[in-house]
Amino acid sequence: MKPFLLGSRQTRISSYPLDPNFKSRGFGLVNKFTASMGADQLTARVPHVLTVAGSDSGGGAGIQADLKACGARGVYCSTVITALTAQNTAGVQGVSIVSEAFVEEQLKSVLSDMRVDVVKTGMLPSIGIIKVLLRNLKEYPVQAFVVDPVLVSTSGDILAGPSVLDCFREELFPVADIITPNIKEASTLLGGMEVKTISDMRSAAKLIHAMGPRNVLIKGGDLPASMDAIDILFDGNEFFEFHSERIHTQNTHGTGCTMASCIAAELAKGSSMLPAVKVAKHFVEAALHYSKDMTIGKGSQGPFDHFMKLKISSQPIPFDPNQLFLYAVTDSRMNKKWGRSMTDAVKEAIEGGATIIQLREKESETKDFVEAAYKCLEICHEFGVPLLINDRVDVALACNADGVHVGQSDMPARVARSLLGPDKIIGVSCKTPEQALQAWADGADYIGCGGVYPTMTKANNITVGLDGLKNVCSASKLPVVAIGGISHANTCSVMEIGCSNLKGVAVVSALFDQECVMSETRNLHSELRKHICRG
Numbered sequence: 186m187k188p189f190l191l192g193s194r195q196t197r198i199s200s201y202p203l204d205p206n207f208k209s210r211g212f213g214l215v216n217k218f219t220a221s222m223g224a225d226q227l228t229a230r231v232p233h234v235l236t237v238a239g240s241d242s243g244g245g246a247g248i249q250a251d252l253k254a255c256g257a258r259g260v261y262c263s264t265v266i267t268a269l270t271a272q273n274t275a276g277v278q279g280v281s282i283v284s285e286a287f288v289e290e291q292l293k294s295v296l297s298d299m300r301v302d303v304v305k306t307g308m309l310p311s312i313g314i315i316k317v318l319l320r321n322l323k324e325y326p327v328q329a330f331v332v333d334p335v336l337v338s339t340s341g342d343i344l345a346g347p348s349v350l351d352c353f354r355e356e357l358f359p360v361a362d363i364i365t366p367n368i369k370e371a372s373t374l375l376g377g378m379e380v381k382t383i384s385d386m387r388s389a390a391k392l393i394h395a396m397g398p399r400n401v402l403i404k405g406g407d408l409p410a411s412m413d414a415i416d417i418l419f420d421g422n423e424f425f426e427f428h429s430e431r432i433h434t435q436n437t438h439g440t441g442c443t444m445a446s447c448i449a450a451e452l453a454k455g456s457s458m459l460p461a462v463k464v465a466k467h468f469v470e471a472a473l474h475y476s477k478d479m480t481i482g483k484g485s486q487g488p489f490d491h492f493m494k495l496k497i498s499s500q501p502i503p504f505d506p507n508q509l510f511l512y513a514v515t516d517s518r519m520n521k522k523w524g525r526s527m528t529d530a531v532k533e534a535i536e537g538g539a540t541i542i543q544l545r546e547k548e549s550e551t552k553d554f555v556e557a558a559y560k561c562l563e564i565c566h567e568f569g570v571p572l573l574i575n576d577r578v579d580v581a582l583a584c585n586a587d588g589v590h591v592g593q594s595d596m597p598a599r600v601a602r603s604l605l606g607p608d609k610i611i612g613v614s615c616k617t618p619e620q621a622l623q624a625w626a627d628g629a630d631y632i633g634c635g636g637v638y639p640t641m642t643k644a645n646n647i648t649v650g651l652d653g654l655k656n657v658c659s660a661s662k663l664p665v666v667a668i669g670g671i672s673h674a675n676t677c678s679v680m681e682i683g684c685s686n687l688k689g690v691a692v693v694s695a696l697f698d699q700e701c702v703m704s705e706t707r708n709l710h711s712e713l714r715k716h717i718c719r720g
Protein backbone atom coordinates (compact mmCIF):
# COMPACT_ATOMS: atom_id res chain seq x y z
CA MET A 186 0.00 0.00 0.00
CA LYS A 187 1.42 3.40 -1.01
CA PRO A 188 1.27 6.30 1.39
CA PHE A 189 -0.25 9.41 -0.19
CA LEU A 190 2.91 11.43 -0.53
CA LEU A 191 2.36 14.67 -2.41
CA GLY A 192 3.77 14.29 -5.86
CA SER A 193 4.71 10.68 -5.33
CA ARG A 194 2.63 9.89 -8.35
CA GLN A 195 0.75 12.25 -10.59
CA THR A 196 -2.54 10.73 -11.64
CA ARG A 197 -3.58 11.81 -15.12
CA ILE A 198 -6.60 14.07 -15.27
CA SER A 199 -7.89 14.01 -18.76
CA SER A 200 -10.88 15.63 -20.35
CA TYR A 201 -14.21 14.04 -20.72
CA PRO A 202 -13.10 11.26 -23.07
CA LEU A 203 -15.75 11.86 -25.69
CA ASP A 204 -14.44 15.37 -26.29
CA PRO A 205 -12.47 15.58 -29.52
CA ASN A 206 -11.46 19.21 -28.83
CA PHE A 207 -10.01 18.69 -25.37
CA LYS A 208 -6.41 19.53 -26.17
CA SER A 209 -7.29 22.87 -27.68
CA ARG A 210 -8.72 24.20 -24.44
CA GLY A 211 -5.34 24.43 -22.71
CA PHE A 212 -5.36 23.89 -18.97
CA GLY A 213 -2.86 23.56 -16.20
CA LEU A 214 -0.84 25.40 -13.61
CA VAL A 215 0.89 27.59 -16.19
CA ASN A 216 -2.38 28.78 -17.65
CA LYS A 217 -3.93 30.63 -14.73
CA PHE A 218 -4.64 33.72 -16.79
CA THR A 219 -6.43 34.12 -20.04
CA ALA A 220 -6.40 37.10 -22.35
CA SER A 221 -10.12 37.61 -22.67
CA MET A 222 -10.06 41.38 -23.31
CA GLY A 223 -7.18 41.79 -25.73
CA ALA A 224 -3.46 41.22 -25.59
CA ASP A 225 -2.66 43.97 -23.11
CA GLN A 226 -5.59 43.42 -20.77
CA LEU A 227 -5.02 40.13 -19.01
CA THR A 228 -7.82 39.19 -16.66
CA ALA A 229 -7.48 36.63 -13.90
CA ARG A 230 -9.16 33.37 -14.79
CA VAL A 231 -11.17 32.01 -11.91
CA PRO A 232 -11.17 28.24 -11.37
CA HIS A 233 -14.74 27.06 -11.82
CA VAL A 234 -16.66 23.97 -10.72
CA LEU A 235 -20.18 23.29 -11.93
CA THR A 236 -22.15 21.12 -9.54
CA VAL A 237 -25.08 19.14 -10.88
CA ALA A 238 -26.90 17.98 -7.77
CA GLY A 239 -29.94 18.17 -5.53
CA SER A 240 -30.81 21.01 -3.18
CA ASP A 241 -30.90 20.34 0.57
CA SER A 242 -33.29 22.75 2.31
CA GLY A 243 -31.39 22.20 5.55
CA GLY A 244 -28.26 23.60 3.91
CA GLY A 245 -25.97 20.78 5.05
CA ALA A 246 -25.52 18.64 1.95
CA GLY A 247 -26.19 18.72 -1.80
CA ILE A 248 -25.86 21.92 -3.79
CA GLN A 249 -25.54 23.95 -0.62
CA ALA A 250 -22.55 21.92 0.63
CA ASP A 251 -20.95 22.09 -2.81
CA LEU A 252 -21.24 25.89 -2.93
CA LYS A 253 -19.75 26.22 0.54
CA ALA A 254 -16.93 23.75 -0.12
CA CYS A 255 -15.92 25.48 -3.36
CA GLY A 256 -16.20 28.89 -1.70
CA ALA A 257 -14.05 27.76 1.19
CA ARG A 258 -11.46 26.36 -1.22
CA GLY A 259 -11.37 29.55 -3.31
CA VAL A 260 -13.11 28.24 -6.40
CA TYR A 261 -16.17 29.65 -8.18
CA CYS A 262 -19.15 27.29 -8.21
CA SER A 263 -22.16 27.36 -10.53
CA THR A 264 -25.14 25.08 -9.97
CA VAL A 265 -27.58 22.95 -11.91
CA ILE A 266 -30.31 21.67 -9.60
CA THR A 267 -31.65 18.20 -10.36
CA ALA A 268 -34.07 17.85 -7.45
CA LEU A 269 -35.41 19.79 -4.52
CA THR A 270 -35.39 17.96 -1.23
CA ALA A 271 -37.31 18.97 1.88
CA GLN A 272 -34.65 17.94 4.33
CA ASN A 273 -33.36 18.72 7.80
CA THR A 274 -31.15 17.21 10.48
CA ALA A 275 -33.70 14.39 11.04
CA GLY A 276 -33.86 13.18 7.44
CA VAL A 277 -35.51 13.70 4.07
CA GLN A 278 -39.20 14.61 4.26
CA GLY A 279 -39.85 15.12 0.53
CA VAL A 280 -38.27 15.08 -2.92
CA SER A 281 -39.38 16.94 -6.03
CA ILE A 282 -37.44 15.97 -9.14
CA VAL A 283 -36.70 18.74 -11.64
CA SER A 284 -37.81 17.95 -15.22
CA GLU A 285 -35.18 16.81 -17.72
CA ALA A 286 -36.04 19.79 -19.91
CA PHE A 287 -35.35 22.24 -17.11
CA VAL A 288 -32.13 20.51 -16.08
CA GLU A 289 -31.06 20.86 -19.70
CA GLU A 290 -32.01 24.55 -19.72
CA GLN A 291 -29.89 25.17 -16.63
CA LEU A 292 -26.95 23.24 -18.11
CA LYS A 293 -27.08 25.23 -21.35
CA SER A 294 -27.36 28.54 -19.49
CA VAL A 295 -24.18 27.85 -17.56
CA LEU A 296 -22.10 25.93 -20.09
CA SER A 297 -22.84 28.19 -23.06
CA ASP A 298 -21.75 31.25 -21.10
CA MET A 299 -19.05 30.32 -18.62
CA ARG A 300 -15.79 28.45 -18.87
CA VAL A 301 -16.25 25.53 -16.51
CA ASP A 302 -13.15 23.54 -15.51
CA VAL A 303 -14.70 20.66 -13.64
CA VAL A 304 -18.20 19.19 -13.44
CA LYS A 305 -19.10 17.47 -10.19
CA THR A 306 -22.28 15.47 -9.77
CA GLY A 307 -24.32 14.63 -6.70
CA MET A 308 -27.95 13.51 -6.69
CA LEU A 309 -28.92 12.39 -10.22
CA PRO A 310 -32.44 11.11 -9.62
CA SER A 311 -33.47 9.90 -13.10
CA ILE A 312 -32.00 8.19 -16.14
CA GLY A 313 -33.29 11.05 -18.27
CA ILE A 314 -31.32 13.60 -16.24
CA ILE A 315 -28.12 11.51 -16.53
CA LYS A 316 -28.56 11.29 -20.30
CA VAL A 317 -29.17 15.04 -20.60
CA LEU A 318 -26.00 15.68 -18.58
CA LEU A 319 -23.88 13.34 -20.70
CA ARG A 320 -25.21 14.88 -23.90
CA ASN A 321 -24.31 18.36 -22.70
CA LEU A 322 -20.86 17.31 -21.56
CA LYS A 323 -20.23 16.09 -25.09
CA GLU A 324 -21.28 19.46 -26.45
CA TYR A 325 -19.43 21.48 -23.80
CA PRO A 326 -16.38 19.49 -22.74
CA VAL A 327 -14.67 20.12 -19.42
CA GLN A 328 -11.30 19.16 -17.97
CA ALA A 329 -12.43 16.73 -15.32
CA PHE A 330 -15.58 14.97 -14.28
CA VAL A 331 -16.10 14.05 -10.61
CA VAL A 332 -18.98 11.73 -9.76
CA ASP A 333 -20.25 11.38 -6.21
CA PRO A 334 -22.69 8.49 -6.60
CA VAL A 335 -25.34 9.74 -4.20
CA LEU A 336 -27.64 6.77 -3.62
CA VAL A 337 -28.65 7.05 0.01
CA SER A 338 -28.67 10.11 2.32
CA THR A 339 -26.78 10.11 5.65
CA SER A 340 -30.13 9.49 7.33
CA GLY A 341 -30.70 6.36 5.22
CA ASP A 342 -33.19 7.82 2.74
CA ILE A 343 -32.97 6.46 -0.85
CA LEU A 344 -32.03 9.23 -3.29
CA ALA A 345 -31.59 7.18 -6.49
CA GLY A 346 -33.63 4.12 -7.52
CA PRO A 347 -32.37 0.77 -8.90
CA SER A 348 -32.90 1.67 -12.57
CA VAL A 349 -30.65 4.69 -12.10
CA LEU A 350 -27.97 2.39 -10.67
CA ASP A 351 -27.57 0.57 -13.97
CA CYS A 352 -27.28 3.87 -15.80
CA PHE A 353 -24.59 4.97 -13.31
CA ARG A 354 -22.61 1.80 -13.94
CA GLU A 355 -23.03 1.68 -17.69
CA GLU A 356 -22.99 5.31 -18.81
CA LEU A 357 -21.72 7.61 -16.09
CA PHE A 358 -18.78 5.77 -14.54
CA PRO A 359 -16.96 5.06 -17.82
CA VAL A 360 -16.56 8.79 -18.39
CA ALA A 361 -15.69 9.79 -14.82
CA ASP A 362 -12.21 10.86 -13.73
CA ILE A 363 -13.04 9.84 -10.19
CA ILE A 364 -16.03 8.40 -8.39
CA THR A 365 -16.33 8.73 -4.63
CA PRO A 366 -18.71 6.17 -3.05
CA ASN A 367 -18.84 5.60 0.69
CA ILE A 368 -18.76 1.99 1.80
CA LYS A 369 -22.58 1.67 1.77
CA GLU A 370 -22.73 3.05 -1.77
CA ALA A 371 -19.84 0.81 -2.85
CA SER A 372 -21.74 -2.18 -1.48
CA THR A 373 -24.95 -1.12 -3.29
CA LEU A 374 -23.07 -0.59 -6.55
CA LEU A 375 -21.70 -4.13 -6.19
CA GLY A 376 -25.11 -5.72 -5.68
CA GLY A 377 -24.88 -5.88 -1.87
CA MET A 378 -21.33 -7.21 -1.57
CA GLU A 379 -20.05 -6.95 2.01
CA VAL A 380 -17.72 -3.96 2.45
CA LYS A 381 -16.68 -3.84 6.09
CA THR A 382 -12.89 -3.91 6.24
CA ILE A 383 -9.96 -2.22 4.55
CA SER A 384 -9.40 -5.36 2.55
CA ASP A 385 -13.09 -5.34 1.45
CA MET A 386 -12.68 -1.68 0.46
CA ARG A 387 -9.70 -2.54 -1.72
CA SER A 388 -11.59 -5.36 -3.43
CA ALA A 389 -14.61 -3.10 -3.94
CA ALA A 390 -12.43 -0.32 -5.37
CA LYS A 391 -10.97 -2.76 -7.90
CA LEU A 392 -14.38 -4.09 -8.93
CA ILE A 393 -15.86 -0.60 -9.29
CA HIS A 394 -12.79 0.52 -11.21
CA ALA A 395 -13.60 -2.19 -13.75
CA MET A 396 -16.86 -0.29 -14.45
CA GLY A 397 -14.76 2.37 -16.17
CA PRO A 398 -13.85 5.35 -13.97
CA ARG A 399 -10.19 6.41 -14.00
CA ASN A 400 -10.04 6.57 -10.20
CA VAL A 401 -12.17 5.18 -7.40
CA LEU A 402 -12.13 6.66 -3.91
CA ILE A 403 -13.93 4.55 -1.33
CA LYS A 404 -14.63 6.60 1.78
CA GLY A 405 -14.41 4.74 5.06
CA GLY A 406 -16.31 7.13 7.30
CA ASP A 407 -18.71 4.29 8.15
CA LEU A 408 -15.97 1.88 9.22
CA PRO A 409 -16.24 0.80 12.89
CA ALA A 410 -16.00 3.75 15.28
CA SER A 411 -12.84 2.32 16.85
CA MET A 412 -10.92 2.74 13.59
CA ASP A 413 -9.39 5.83 11.99
CA ALA A 414 -11.41 7.33 9.11
CA ILE A 415 -9.59 5.57 6.25
CA ASP A 416 -10.26 6.20 2.56
CA ILE A 417 -8.86 4.07 -0.26
CA LEU A 418 -7.98 5.46 -3.67
CA PHE A 419 -7.42 3.08 -6.57
CA ASP A 420 -6.21 4.43 -9.91
CA GLY A 421 -6.21 1.13 -11.78
CA ASN A 422 -2.61 0.34 -10.87
CA GLU A 423 -2.00 1.30 -7.29
CA PHE A 424 -3.84 1.74 -4.02
CA PHE A 425 -3.34 4.79 -1.83
CA GLU A 426 -4.55 4.86 1.77
CA PHE A 427 -5.62 8.13 3.39
CA HIS A 428 -5.85 8.13 7.16
CA SER A 429 -7.39 10.77 9.36
CA GLU A 430 -8.37 10.92 12.98
CA ARG A 431 -11.98 9.82 13.56
CA ILE A 432 -13.86 12.82 14.88
CA HIS A 433 -16.67 11.82 17.20
CA THR A 434 -19.51 14.10 16.24
CA GLN A 435 -23.08 13.98 14.93
CA ASN A 436 -22.28 16.83 12.57
CA THR A 437 -21.31 14.80 9.53
CA HIS A 438 -24.22 15.59 7.21
CA GLY A 439 -22.79 16.63 3.85
CA THR A 440 -19.29 15.19 4.25
CA GLY A 441 -19.61 13.11 1.04
CA CYS A 442 -20.72 16.07 -1.09
CA THR A 443 -18.04 18.23 0.47
CA MET A 444 -15.27 15.71 -0.15
CA ALA A 445 -16.20 15.37 -3.84
CA SER A 446 -16.59 19.14 -4.25
CA CYS A 447 -13.20 19.75 -2.65
CA ILE A 448 -11.58 17.26 -5.01
CA ALA A 449 -13.32 19.02 -7.90
CA ALA A 450 -12.16 22.41 -6.60
CA GLU A 451 -8.53 21.29 -6.35
CA LEU A 452 -8.67 19.79 -9.85
CA ALA A 453 -10.14 23.08 -11.11
CA LYS A 454 -7.15 24.90 -9.63
CA GLY A 455 -4.85 22.67 -11.65
CA SER A 456 -3.96 19.99 -9.13
CA SER A 457 -3.50 16.37 -10.10
CA MET A 458 -5.67 13.68 -8.52
CA LEU A 459 -3.55 12.45 -5.65
CA PRO A 460 -2.85 15.84 -4.06
CA ALA A 461 -6.46 16.87 -4.74
CA VAL A 462 -7.75 13.94 -2.69
CA LYS A 463 -5.22 14.62 0.03
CA VAL A 464 -6.25 18.28 0.36
CA ALA A 465 -9.94 17.33 0.34
CA LYS A 466 -9.38 14.79 3.11
CA HIS A 467 -7.53 17.34 5.26
CA PHE A 468 -10.18 19.97 4.62
CA VAL A 469 -13.05 17.72 5.67
CA GLU A 470 -11.17 16.59 8.78
CA ALA A 471 -10.46 20.20 9.81
CA ALA A 472 -14.06 21.32 9.22
CA LEU A 473 -15.48 18.35 11.16
CA HIS A 474 -13.08 18.98 14.01
CA TYR A 475 -14.01 22.66 14.17
CA SER A 476 -17.75 21.89 14.06
CA LYS A 477 -17.86 18.86 16.32
CA ASP A 478 -19.74 20.52 19.17
CA MET A 479 -21.99 22.84 17.13
CA THR A 480 -25.76 22.51 17.43
CA ILE A 481 -27.91 23.18 14.37
CA GLY A 482 -31.30 21.42 14.36
CA LYS A 483 -32.93 18.86 16.65
CA GLY A 484 -32.12 15.75 14.62
CA SER A 485 -29.18 13.39 14.78
CA GLN A 486 -27.40 14.43 11.55
CA GLY A 487 -26.10 17.95 11.94
CA PRO A 488 -24.33 19.98 9.26
CA PHE A 489 -20.80 21.29 9.73
CA ASP A 490 -19.18 24.64 9.14
CA HIS A 491 -17.17 24.77 5.92
CA PHE A 492 -15.84 28.25 6.70
CA MET A 493 -14.93 27.38 10.29
CA LYS A 494 -16.34 30.67 11.53
CA LEU A 495 -19.72 30.01 13.06
CA LYS A 496 -18.95 29.30 16.68
CA ILE A 497 -20.23 32.10 18.92
CA SER A 498 -16.99 32.43 20.87
CA SER A 499 -15.17 33.40 17.72
CA GLN A 500 -17.54 36.16 16.61
CA PRO A 501 -15.62 39.43 16.23
CA ILE A 502 -16.77 42.47 18.17
CA PRO A 503 -17.97 45.03 15.59
CA PHE A 504 -16.17 48.35 15.43
CA ASP A 505 -17.70 51.37 17.15
CA PRO A 506 -15.64 54.61 17.10
CA ASN A 507 -16.46 55.14 20.79
CA GLN A 508 -14.24 52.15 21.55
CA LEU A 509 -11.29 54.49 20.86
CA PHE A 510 -12.10 56.44 24.04
CA LEU A 511 -9.46 54.85 26.27
CA TYR A 512 -7.20 52.77 24.09
CA ALA A 513 -4.68 50.68 26.09
CA VAL A 514 -1.59 49.50 24.19
CA THR A 515 0.50 46.85 25.98
CA ASP A 516 4.30 46.72 25.97
CA SER A 517 6.26 43.54 26.59
CA ARG A 518 9.27 45.36 28.08
CA MET A 519 7.12 47.21 30.59
CA ASN A 520 5.31 44.01 31.55
CA LYS A 521 8.68 42.32 32.10
CA LYS A 522 9.96 45.28 34.14
CA TRP A 523 6.92 45.17 36.45
CA GLY A 524 6.80 41.37 36.52
CA ARG A 525 3.30 40.98 35.11
CA SER A 526 1.99 38.73 32.40
CA MET A 527 0.34 40.06 29.26
CA THR A 528 -2.99 38.65 30.45
CA ASP A 529 -2.73 40.34 33.87
CA ALA A 530 -1.89 43.66 32.20
CA VAL A 531 -4.91 43.35 29.91
CA LYS A 532 -7.26 42.34 32.69
CA GLU A 533 -6.21 45.23 34.92
CA ALA A 534 -6.55 47.76 32.10
CA ILE A 535 -10.06 46.53 31.30
CA GLU A 536 -11.06 46.61 34.94
CA GLY A 537 -9.80 50.19 35.08
CA GLY A 538 -12.03 51.17 32.13
CA ALA A 539 -9.99 50.58 28.93
CA THR A 540 -12.39 50.47 25.99
CA ILE A 541 -10.11 48.73 23.47
CA ILE A 542 -6.85 46.77 23.86
CA GLN A 543 -3.92 46.47 21.50
CA LEU A 544 -1.20 43.88 22.07
CA ARG A 545 2.04 45.59 21.01
CA GLU A 546 4.56 42.87 21.66
CA LYS A 547 7.83 43.59 19.91
CA GLU A 548 9.89 40.91 21.65
CA SER A 549 7.66 37.86 22.10
CA GLU A 550 8.34 34.64 20.23
CA THR A 551 5.48 33.97 17.81
CA LYS A 552 4.38 30.80 19.62
CA ASP A 553 4.22 32.58 23.00
CA PHE A 554 2.51 35.58 21.42
CA VAL A 555 -0.25 33.46 19.84
CA GLU A 556 -0.85 31.57 23.09
CA ALA A 557 -1.01 34.74 25.19
CA ALA A 558 -3.19 36.46 22.57
CA TYR A 559 -5.73 33.61 22.78
CA LYS A 560 -5.98 34.10 26.53
CA CYS A 561 -6.19 37.89 26.22
CA LEU A 562 -8.98 37.51 23.63
CA GLU A 563 -10.98 35.42 26.07
CA ILE A 564 -10.59 38.04 28.79
CA CYS A 565 -11.44 40.91 26.44
CA HIS A 566 -14.56 39.18 25.13
CA GLU A 567 -15.77 38.43 28.64
CA PHE A 568 -15.98 42.20 29.01
CA GLY A 569 -17.12 43.00 25.45
CA VAL A 570 -13.83 44.82 24.74
CA PRO A 571 -12.21 44.37 21.29
CA LEU A 572 -8.64 43.08 21.06
CA LEU A 573 -6.32 44.24 18.29
CA ILE A 574 -2.83 43.00 17.44
CA ASN A 575 -0.05 45.42 16.56
CA ASP A 576 1.65 44.74 13.20
CA ARG A 577 1.16 40.95 13.19
CA VAL A 578 -1.71 40.06 10.86
CA ASP A 579 -0.64 36.41 11.11
CA VAL A 580 -1.06 36.43 14.89
CA ALA A 581 -4.44 38.18 14.57
CA LEU A 582 -5.58 35.49 12.14
CA ALA A 583 -4.21 32.68 14.30
CA CYS A 584 -6.02 33.76 17.46
CA ASN A 585 -9.04 35.26 15.66
CA ALA A 586 -8.49 38.65 17.27
CA ASP A 587 -10.90 41.48 16.48
CA GLY A 588 -8.40 43.22 14.26
CA VAL A 589 -4.96 44.75 13.77
CA HIS A 590 -3.16 48.06 14.02
CA VAL A 591 -0.60 48.65 11.26
CA GLY A 592 1.97 51.37 10.69
CA GLN A 593 3.15 52.99 7.47
CA SER A 594 5.96 50.46 7.05
CA ASP A 595 3.88 47.41 8.01
CA MET A 596 1.55 45.34 5.84
CA PRO A 597 -0.55 47.81 3.79
CA ALA A 598 -4.06 48.21 5.19
CA ARG A 599 -5.69 47.12 1.93
CA VAL A 600 -3.75 43.84 2.00
CA ALA A 601 -4.63 43.34 5.68
CA ARG A 602 -8.27 44.00 4.78
CA SER A 603 -8.26 41.38 2.05
CA LEU A 604 -6.70 38.85 4.43
CA LEU A 605 -8.90 39.66 7.42
CA GLY A 606 -12.20 40.22 5.63
CA PRO A 607 -14.76 42.97 6.05
CA ASP A 608 -15.64 42.42 9.71
CA LYS A 609 -12.30 42.84 11.42
CA ILE A 610 -11.11 46.17 12.78
CA ILE A 611 -8.13 47.79 11.07
CA GLY A 612 -6.32 50.84 12.43
CA VAL A 613 -3.51 52.68 10.59
CA SER A 614 -0.85 55.03 12.00
CA CYS A 615 -0.88 58.37 10.15
CA LYS A 616 1.14 61.53 10.58
CA THR A 617 -0.14 63.44 7.53
CA PRO A 618 -3.48 64.23 5.84
CA GLU A 619 -2.32 62.27 2.75
CA GLN A 620 -1.73 59.15 4.81
CA ALA A 621 -5.14 59.62 6.45
CA LEU A 622 -6.90 59.75 3.07
CA GLN A 623 -4.98 56.69 1.91
CA ALA A 624 -5.99 54.78 5.06
CA TRP A 625 -9.63 55.52 4.31
CA ALA A 626 -9.24 54.42 0.68
CA ASP A 627 -7.54 51.21 1.85
CA GLY A 628 -10.50 50.20 3.98
CA ALA A 629 -9.21 51.13 7.47
CA ASP A 630 -11.66 51.72 10.33
CA TYR A 631 -9.71 54.30 12.33
CA ILE A 632 -6.49 56.28 12.40
CA GLY A 633 -3.91 56.40 15.16
CA CYS A 634 -2.18 59.82 14.98
CA GLY A 635 1.04 60.66 16.75
CA GLY A 636 3.32 61.01 18.48
CA VAL A 637 1.41 63.95 19.69
CA TYR A 638 4.06 64.50 22.38
CA PRO A 639 7.61 63.13 22.63
CA THR A 640 7.71 59.54 23.86
CA MET A 641 10.28 57.15 25.26
CA THR A 642 8.21 54.13 24.23
CA LYS A 643 8.87 54.27 20.47
CA ALA A 644 12.40 55.02 19.32
CA ASN A 645 13.04 57.69 16.66
CA ASN A 646 9.41 58.61 16.43
CA ILE A 647 8.67 62.01 14.87
CA THR A 648 6.45 64.18 17.06
CA VAL A 649 3.55 65.81 15.18
CA GLY A 650 2.24 67.94 18.05
CA LEU A 651 -1.30 69.16 18.56
CA ASP A 652 -1.21 70.99 15.20
CA GLY A 653 -0.23 67.81 13.36
CA LEU A 654 -3.05 65.98 15.13
CA LYS A 655 -5.52 68.69 14.14
CA ASN A 656 -4.40 68.55 10.48
CA VAL A 657 -4.87 64.78 10.35
CA CYS A 658 -8.27 64.94 12.07
CA SER A 659 -9.48 67.69 9.74
CA ALA A 660 -8.49 65.73 6.63
CA SER A 661 -9.66 62.35 7.89
CA LYS A 662 -12.95 60.74 6.98
CA LEU A 663 -12.23 58.20 9.71
CA PRO A 664 -12.35 58.47 13.50
CA VAL A 665 -8.97 59.26 15.05
CA VAL A 666 -7.23 58.28 18.29
CA ALA A 667 -4.27 60.35 19.50
CA ILE A 668 -1.08 58.58 20.64
CA GLY A 669 2.37 59.45 21.96
CA GLY A 670 3.38 60.83 25.34
CA ILE A 671 -0.24 61.08 26.51
CA SER A 672 -1.02 60.87 30.21
CA HIS A 673 -3.47 62.08 32.84
CA ALA A 674 -1.63 65.46 32.77
CA ASN A 675 -2.16 66.35 29.10
CA THR A 676 -5.26 64.39 28.04
CA CYS A 677 -7.53 67.43 28.29
CA SER A 678 -5.29 69.52 26.00
CA VAL A 679 -5.44 66.74 23.43
CA MET A 680 -9.19 66.22 23.57
CA GLU A 681 -9.86 69.96 23.40
CA ILE A 682 -8.40 70.56 19.94
CA GLY A 683 -11.96 70.84 18.67
CA CYS A 684 -12.21 67.97 16.16
CA SER A 685 -15.34 65.89 16.47
CA ASN A 686 -13.71 62.82 14.92
CA LEU A 687 -11.01 62.70 17.62
CA LYS A 688 -12.53 59.95 19.70
CA GLY A 689 -9.97 59.28 22.41
CA VAL A 690 -6.38 58.64 23.47
CA ALA A 691 -4.09 55.63 23.05
CA VAL A 692 -1.66 55.15 25.88
CA VAL A 693 1.24 52.83 26.68
CA SER A 694 3.57 54.00 29.47
CA ALA A 695 1.03 56.06 31.39
CA LEU A 696 -0.84 52.80 32.04
CA PHE A 697 1.70 50.02 31.83
CA ASP A 698 4.96 51.56 33.04
CA GLN A 699 3.27 51.98 36.41
CA GLU A 700 2.89 49.97 39.57
CA CYS A 701 -0.90 49.66 39.39
CA VAL A 702 -2.34 49.44 35.89
CA MET A 703 -5.92 49.37 37.12
CA SER A 704 -5.78 52.59 39.13
CA GLU A 705 -3.84 54.47 36.44
CA THR A 706 -6.42 53.41 33.89
CA ARG A 707 -9.22 54.46 36.20
CA ASN A 708 -7.64 57.92 36.69
CA LEU A 709 -7.23 58.44 32.98
CA HIS A 710 -10.79 57.31 32.40
CA SER A 711 -12.17 59.89 34.80
CA GLU A 712 -10.04 62.60 33.17
CA LEU A 713 -11.47 61.66 29.76
CA ARG A 714 -14.98 61.73 31.17
CA LYS A 715 -14.47 65.34 32.25
CA HIS A 716 -13.90 66.14 28.61
CA ILE A 717 -17.16 64.47 27.62
CA CYS A 718 -19.02 66.42 30.31
CA ARG A 719 -17.57 69.69 29.02
CA GLY A 720 -17.83 68.84 25.34
Ligand SMILES: Cc1ncc(COP(=O)(O)OP(=O)(O)O)c(N)n1
Pocket residue numbers: 512514543545575576590591592593595612613614632633634635643666668691
Ligand atom coordinates in the same frame (compact mmCIF):
# COMPACT_ATOMS: atom_id res chain seq x y z
C1 LIG B 1 -3.52 53.33 18.18
C2 LIG B 1 -2.14 53.29 17.67
N1 LIG B 1 -1.69 54.28 16.93
C3 LIG B 1 -0.42 54.26 16.44
C4 LIG B 1 0.39 53.18 16.72
C5 LIG B 1 1.79 53.08 16.15
O1 LIG B 1 1.84 51.98 15.28
P1 LIG B 1 3.10 51.77 14.30
O2 LIG B 1 3.24 52.99 13.49
O3 LIG B 1 2.88 50.49 13.62
O4 LIG B 1 4.31 51.66 15.26
P2 LIG B 1 4.57 50.48 16.27
O5 LIG B 1 3.47 50.49 17.27
O6 LIG B 1 4.57 49.23 15.50
O7 LIG B 1 5.89 50.80 16.87
C6 LIG B 1 -0.11 52.18 17.52
N2 LIG B 1 0.63 51.12 17.85
N3 LIG B 1 -1.38 52.23 17.97
Ligand SMILES: Cc1ncsc1CCOP(=O)(O)O
Pocket residue numbers: 635636637639640641642643646668669670671691692693694695
Ligand atom coordinates in the same frame (compact mmCIF):
# COMPACT_ATOMS: atom_id res chain seq x y z
C1 LIG C 1 3.46 53.26 19.49
C2 LIG C 1 3.54 54.69 19.31
N1 LIG C 1 3.27 55.24 18.12
C3 LIG C 1 3.39 56.56 18.12
S1 LIG C 1 3.89 57.12 19.60
C4 LIG C 1 3.89 55.57 20.25
C5 LIG C 1 4.26 55.25 21.64
C6 LIG C 1 3.23 55.66 22.63
O1 LIG C 1 3.61 55.26 23.89
P1 LIG C 1 3.44 56.18 25.14
O2 LIG C 1 2.00 56.28 25.42
O3 LIG C 1 4.19 55.48 26.24
O4 LIG C 1 4.08 57.54 24.83
